[in-house]
Amino acid sequence: MPTDLTEYNFKDLLKRYRDGTDAVSALRLVNQPPPDGLVRLLRNHVDVPIVDAEEIRLRRAFDQLLSFYSLMEVASLGALVPVRLPDDFVHESLKCLQTPAVRYYHEQAYPLTLPVLFRLRLERKWNESEEPSAQAQSFCYQFLELHDMLNGSESAQTFLWLLEDGIVNGQDLSDALLVALNDPQILFTHLQKPPPQQEPVDRSLHGMGTFMDFCVALDDLLQQVRDWERLQSAFWHYYAYWFRNLASRVGSRFRPALKALSRWQEFAEAEDAHAAHDYFERVNAATKRLVTGHFGARLDNVVARLLGETRRINMLRRDGMA
Amino acid sequence: MNHTLPRELGHGVGTRAYWSLAPSGHLVVFVHGFNGKAAGTWIDFPRVLTAERACQGCDFVFYGYDGLYTEAYLSGTQLFKFIDALVTPPLTVLEKSLSPFPSRPNGFRFKKLTLVAHSLGAIVSRQALIEHYRNTRQWAEQIELVLFAPAHMGASLLPLLTEAFTGVAAMAAPLMSLLRFKFQVLRDLDPESKLLDKLKDDSERAILAGCSYMKAKKVLVTPKDRVVQNVRFLEDATPDIIEGATHSTICKPRADFSKPASELLKVLCPQI
Numbered sequence: 108m109p110t111d112l113t114e115y116n117f118k119d120l121l122k123r124y125r126d127g128t129d130a131v132s133a134l135r136l137v138n139q140p141p142p143d144g145l146v147r148l149l150r151n152h153v154d155v156p157i158v159d160a161e162e163i164r165l166r167r168a169f170d171q172l173l174s175f176y177s178l179m180e181v182a183s184l185g186a187l188v189p190v191r192l193p194d195d196f197v198h199e200s201l202k203c204l205q206t207p208a209v210r211y212y213h214e215q216a217y218p219l220t221l222p223v224l225f226r227l228r229l230e231r232k233w234n235e236s237e238e239p240s241a242q243a244q245s246f247c248y249q250f251l252e253l254h255d256m257l258n259g260s261e262s263a264q265t266f267l268w269l270l271e272d273g274i275v276n277g278q279d280l281s282d283a284l285l286v287a288l289n290d291p292q293i294l295f296t297h298l299q300k301p302p303p304q305q306e307p308v309d310r311s312l313h314g315m316g317t318f319m320d321f322c323v324a325l326d327d328l329l330q331q332v333r334d335w336e337r338l339q340s341a342f343w344h345y346y347a348y349w350f351r352n353l354a355s356r357v358g359s360r361f362r363p364a365l366k367a368l369s370r371w372q373e374f375a376e377a378e379d380a381h382a383a384h385d386y387f388e389r390v391n392a393a394t395k396r397l398v399t400g401h402f403g404a405r406l407d408n409v410v411a412r413l414l415g416e417t418r419r420i421n422m423l424r425r426d427g428m429a
Numbered sequence: 430m431n432h433t434l435p436r437e438l439g440h441g442v443g444t445r446a447y448w449s450l451a452p453s454g455h456l457v458v459f460v461h462g463f464n465g466k467a468a469g470t471w472i473d474f475p476r477v478l479t480a481e482r483a484c485q486g487c488d489f490v491f492y493g494y495d496g497l498y499t500e501a502y503l504s505g506t507q508l509f510k511f512i513d514a515l516v517t518p519p520l521t522v523l524e525k526s527l528s529p530f531p532s533r534p535n536g537f538r539f540k541k542l543t544l545v546a547h548s549l550g551a552i553v554s555r556q557a558l559i560e561h562y563r564n565t566r567q568w569a570e571q572i573e574l575v576l577f578a579p580a581h582m583g584a585s586l587l588p589l590l591t592e593a594f595t596g597v598a599a600m601a602a603p604l605m606s607l608l609r610f611k612f613q614v615l616r617d618l619d620p621e622s623k624l625l626d627k628l629k630d631d632s633e634r635a636i637l638a639g640c641s642y643m644k645a646k647k648v649l650v651t652p653k654d655r656v657v658q659n660v661r662f663l664e665d666a667t668p669d670i671i672e673g674a675t676h677s678t679i680c681k682p683r684a685d686f687s688k689p690a691s692e693l694l695k696v697l698c699p700q701i
Contacts, residue, residue, distance in 0.1 A: 112430060112450065118529055119434045187434075244430045245480035248447070251435055252475055255468045259443060301498050317469075324472050331684045 117188040120178060121196070129164075130172035136165065137203045145208035151216040173213050174345075176204065177221035178254075181341045183228055185247035186239040192229075201229050220344045220406050227413055235409075237335050246332045250342050253328065257321045265307050266314030267349065283308045284315075285363055319390045326393035329402055336405045343402035354398040431485040435468070435475065436526050440511045442493035443467040447475055448527055453486025454540035456569070457697060458512060460492050462548025462580065463614065467493030470547060473682045477690040483698035488539075490515070496549055501617040502624055505556020509564075512557060516542065516568045542569040543697060547680045548657065549618065551579030551645075555628055558643055562635040572642035575696050576665070577649050577680040577689065580657045581628060583620030620658070632663055647696050649689070651679050 125131065141148060148165055157163055179200075182188045203209055204226040213219045227233035237243045257263050269280050287293045287308065297309045305313075325346065332339045343350070396402075432447040444467050457478075461470035471491055478484050492511065494504045515522045516539045524532055546554040554574060561568060617624045635643045645665040652659075656676035659668065671679055671688045682690040694701060 115530055116434055119436070123434075123437075241430055241480045241482075245476040248432075248434070248479055249473065249476035252468050252472055255435065255443075255445070256466065256472070259468065260466075320469065327683055 111189065113187060113189045116182065117192065120175075120182055120188065124178055125172070125175040128171045128175070129168040130175050131168075132165065133168040133172040134199070134203060136168070137206055137209065141165075145206065146211070149208045149212035149216070169209070169212065172203065173219060173222045176200065176225045177219065177345050180221040180225040180228065181250065181338075181345060182247065183225070184236050184337050184341050185243055185250075186236045187244055187247050190234070190236070197229050201226065204229070217348065220347065220403065220410055221341060223410055223414075224406065227410075233409070233413055235337060237338055243335050243338060246328065246335065246338060246342075249328055250345075253321060253325055254345075256324070257317065260314060260317045262305075262310040262312075262314035263317040263321070264314070265310040266312075266318055269307070269311045271352065280308050280311060284311055287312060322393045322397060323389050326396055329396075337409075340403055340405035340407075343397070344406055346397075347400075347403055350397045351400070353394065354400075430479060432479045432489070433527075433530060435491075438490070438522065438526050440492075440514070440522070441467070441507065442495055444493045444511070445491050446526060447479055447489040448523075448530065449486050449488050450530070451486055452488060452533060452537070454538060454569075455487045455543070455697070456490065456516065456539045456541070457487050457543045457545060458490045458492055460508065460544060460546040460550035460554050461494075461496060462546075462550045462578075463496050463584075463618070465496050465547065465550070467491040471680060474680075474690065474693075477682060477687075477694075478697075481694060481698065481701075483694070483701045487697060494553065497614060499614065500624075501549060501552045501614050502556055504553045504614075506560055508553055508557040509560035512542070512568060513561075513564075513566060517566075539569045541571040541573075543573050543575060545575045545577070545693065546579065547577040548580045548584070548676065549614065551576045551581045552617065552625070552628060555581060555632060555643070558640070559628070559631045559635060562638065562640050562643075573646040573696065574642060574644075575647045575649075575693060576645045578651065578654055578657055578676050579645070579648060579662065580618055581625065581662050582658050582660045583622065583625055584618040584656050629663065636664060647692065649679060649692055651675065654679075 125134075136145065136148075148162060149169060157166065179188065183190075204222060213222050224233055269284065287297050294312070297312050300306075300309050325342070329339055329342060332342065431450050433450070435445040435447055438444045438446055459467075459471050459474065461467065468491065475489065475491075478487070478489055492508060494507060496504070518538070520533065520537070527533070544554045544558070554576075558572070558574070561572075616622060619625075632643045644663065648661075648665050648668040649671050650657075650659045650668045651671050651674040653674065654676045661668070669692060671692065673686065674689070678686075680689055682688070
């Protein structure tokens with residue numbers, strides 16, 4: 108029986124965010140690779156498109172596993188988990204994070220900072236964390252609240268999936284979303300459906316609201332945690348994939364949607380319009396700050412220093428993030 | 430830190446708990462409002478409360494329910510059943526959720542229960558307390574009610590819909606009023622609704638029978654509230670005003686807006 112709160116926290120994180128998700132399928136694949144090998148499965152979709160449903164499922168499993176390792180890095184930085192993690196966990200995690208195909212997937216094809224840092228931590232090349240304090244740890248609790256608010260919402264996940272490539276269940280929904288946001292009658296039709304009857308476009312409309320609330324709340328958290336720079340940077344990096352995309356191709360779907368929404372103010376009564384104006388101002392200001400990449404710089408620099416390379420920084424510069 | 434990471438309880442909709450490692454027997458249950466969420470409505474409270482030394486012994490539960498399509502009365506009865514299962518020995522819900530943490534000591538009982546509710550959550554919580562009275566339960570030696578912008582006198586539907594659907598439907602005002610026929614709970618929030626009349630009658634009866642916990646210990650309101658009428662309910666405490674908040678933001682403390690949290694702390698930890 109663990110005796111220290113950090114040991115309990117480690118078990119909680121493991122149980123909920125790894126063993127309680129499809130991440131375990133990805134772990135199994137690392138130990139028993141598919142016949143085609145992991146290299147093919149974890150390729151860049153630009154090279155060979157991903158269309159097979161089973162491939163999509165397995166790649167999502169790897170995304171969940173990498174999200175879990177990212178969460179472990181956040182927890183390590185926030186001193187939520189023990190400095191020394193159990194040997195079997197370290198061994199198993201290193202085996203995964205050092206697998207060439209997995210490294211290619213999260214270091215080159217779709218660069219993520221936190222799993223790299225966590226690998227370096229497990230390899231004992233990186234060991235920094237915030238001074239244990241109730242305040243720093245309570246910020247981590249809030250981060251988990253936000254995590255569960257977004258990840259636990261099926262409608263928000265549908266919206267994010269739609270933002271990424273517009274295709275849900277084989278249907279391009281980005282146009283349908285914009286049509287709904289531009290027409291009160293259509294929007295009304297979508298919003299009134301109870302959950303069992305909701306189609307992806309109905310869910311994505313509800314999800315857009317959750318995502319906007321999330322952006323405002325995350326931005327607020329990042330402002331509050333500014334005195335803990337590594338933690339602040341890690342919180343941002345956990346969602347860097349989305350914010351980088353918002354700054355580029357995904358933004359081409361999100362911005363028109365937001366613009367369509369803000370036009371509704373014209374139809375509202377003065378007080379409602381004022382409240383809505385304030386809300387959209389907050390969403391706009393928050394998303395502008397979140398997509399700049401400013402918050403991520405601290406840990407990007409750490410990775411560049413530790414890896415002794417400028418490739419990552421160059422890549423980020425290319426994306427307009429550094 | 431003295432609390433677990435958030436644990437899903439498998440009751441209601443996404444209900445989650447932060448359990449204390451040194452429990453004092455004080456259980457605090459948060460109940461969200463119309464279209465709220467267990468994780469979302471009270472977004473800053475876990476951070477504020479778990480970091481507060483005086484709250485280290487409190488257990489915090491963020492209860493979730495369907496605040497759109499289910500009648501408020503039914504949501505209230507479900508909340509009653511949930512709390513009843515949580516606090517009544519042998520405390521199986523608690524013990525199952527605590528694992529692998531050490532069990533609570535033998536004979537552990539909750540001594541105090543604080544229900545903290547926002548908007549529609551006030552109706553749901555009062556309904557749960559009426560069930561507590563009707564079923565002659567003994568949840569704790571002390572039960573208290575803290576209300577943020579309570580909707581127990583009804584709500585103006587259009588502003589409520591506008592605020593509840595912050596982003597997506599915020600501006601669909603001309604059509605949103607039609608949604609009342611789709612969202613069952615909105616009929617309950619009509620100031621003329623039978624549910625509200627009955628809630629008042631039942632509460633009055635319970636107070637007359639000596640259930641002082643039916644009188645809210647603290648009521649927090651905002652002058653900018655366009656959703657609910659700031660009218661006193663029976664013998665509730667005189668309301669405290671939170672300036673600069675709206676109906677939705679009154680229960681959302683931020684870095685530059687600590688009043689919602691500090692007012693709640695005054696009730697939870699009067700010693701600070």
